[in-house]
Amino acid sequence: MRRLIVLAVVTTSLACAPAVPGPVASDHRAVFDGTGGRWIDLTHAFSESTIYWPTDTAGFQLEELAFGPTEGGWFYASYQFASAEHGGTHLDAPIHFAEGRWTNDQIPLSALMGPAVVVDVTSRVTPDYLVSVGDLTAWEAAHGDIPRGAVVLVRTGWSSRWGDRTAYLGTDLVGEPAVAELHFPGISEDAAAWLVANRDVVAVGIDTPSIDRGQSADFRAHVTLYRENIVGFENLADLSALPATGSFVMGLPMKIEDGSGGPLRAVAFVPADAG
Ligand SMILES: [Zn+2]
Numbered sequence: 001m002r003r004l005i006v007l008a009v010v011t012t013s014l015a016c017a018p019a020v021p022g023p024v025a026s027d028h029r030a031v032f033d034g035t036g037g038r039w040i041d042l043t044h045a046f047s048e049s050t051i052y053w054p055t056d057t058a059g060f061q062l063e064e065l066a067f068g069p070t071e072g073g074w075f076y077a078s079y080q081f082a083s084a085e086h087g088g089t090h091l092d093a094p095i096h097f098a099e100g101r102w103t104n105d106q107i108p109l110s111a112l113m114g115p116a117v118v119v120d121v122t123s124r125v126t127p128d129y130l131v132s133v134g135d136l137t138a139w140e141a142a143h144g145d146i147p148r149g150a151v152v153l154v155r156t157g158w159s160s161r162w163g164d165r166t167a168y169l170g171t172d173l174v175g176e177p178a179v180a181e182l183h184f185p186g187i188s189e190d191a192a193a194w195l196v197a198n199r200d201v202v203a204v205g206i207d208t209p210s211i212d213r214g215q216s217a218d219f220r221a222h223v224t225l226y227r228e229n230i231v232g233f234e235n236l237a238d239l240s241a242l243p244a245t246g247s248f249v250m251g252l253p254m255k256i257e258d259g260s261g262g263p264l265r266a267v268a269f270v271p272a273d274a275g
Pocket of ligand 1: 086087090091092096234261
């Protein structure tokens with residue numbers, strides 16, 4: 001009987017509690033309801049046509065396990081998928097090219113997000129273009145120093161070719177013979193080394209298949225950045241909605257224990273007053 005009375009008192013006091021909006025909810029509302037800015041999806045969807053490195057001929061595989069009405073009367077859909085870590089929009093964990101550096105699951109969240117620095121080279125890009133130190137210093141001359149903790153996003157415009165594998169990779173070959181024929185822009189070793197020596201960025205992303213250009217045979221941008229535990233995002237989708245500075249980007253991968261990379265959902269928030 002005593003228990004019942006206590007319950008009644010609690011219920012009454014809850015019912016009488018004034019409905020005060022919480023400060024956390026109101027602070028965050030503008031981020032999520034569209035009034036404070038826009039969320040931009042920087043991710044290509046995974047499908048049969050997702051572009052993988054030419055030596056990966058399996059690609060993305062989605063197998064239907066169930067789709068339709070059940071005997072119980074409800075609808076039910078379920079699939080299983082298979083994929084290499086490094087295909088489509090994906091993460092490069094530093095261990096991908098640097099022994100002893102972070103695996104996918106070891107990367108702290110703080111290294112997967114940060115203020116976006118968008119280096120736009122679309123006006124001068126060629127299929128073998130290398131982003132130079134000059135491209136980075138020109139960006140800084142216009143926008144100030146690359147901030148600490150930044151995510152540097154290289155915009156080449158290559159994402160507009162995504163639906164056309166041959167145009168995107170620079171070759172219609174598949175398998176090992178394709179590798180020497182790849183043509184798409186990337187980041188020079190010098191630019192990677194300049195970032196490491198002079199700035200404190202957490203991640204580098206690009207809208208091409210690789211942070212090293214297609215014609216690279218030694219992957220120096222990968223090695224130079226990843227041995228410093230700088231993270232890579234590759235095959236990013238259209239970056240044109242992002243201002244040069246002022247947006248916030250995050251790339252959250254499928255968390256694979258001991259993985260060297262993984263499928264990535266990359267998004268950016270562009271505040272209403274940015275750019
Ligand atoms: Zn990769």
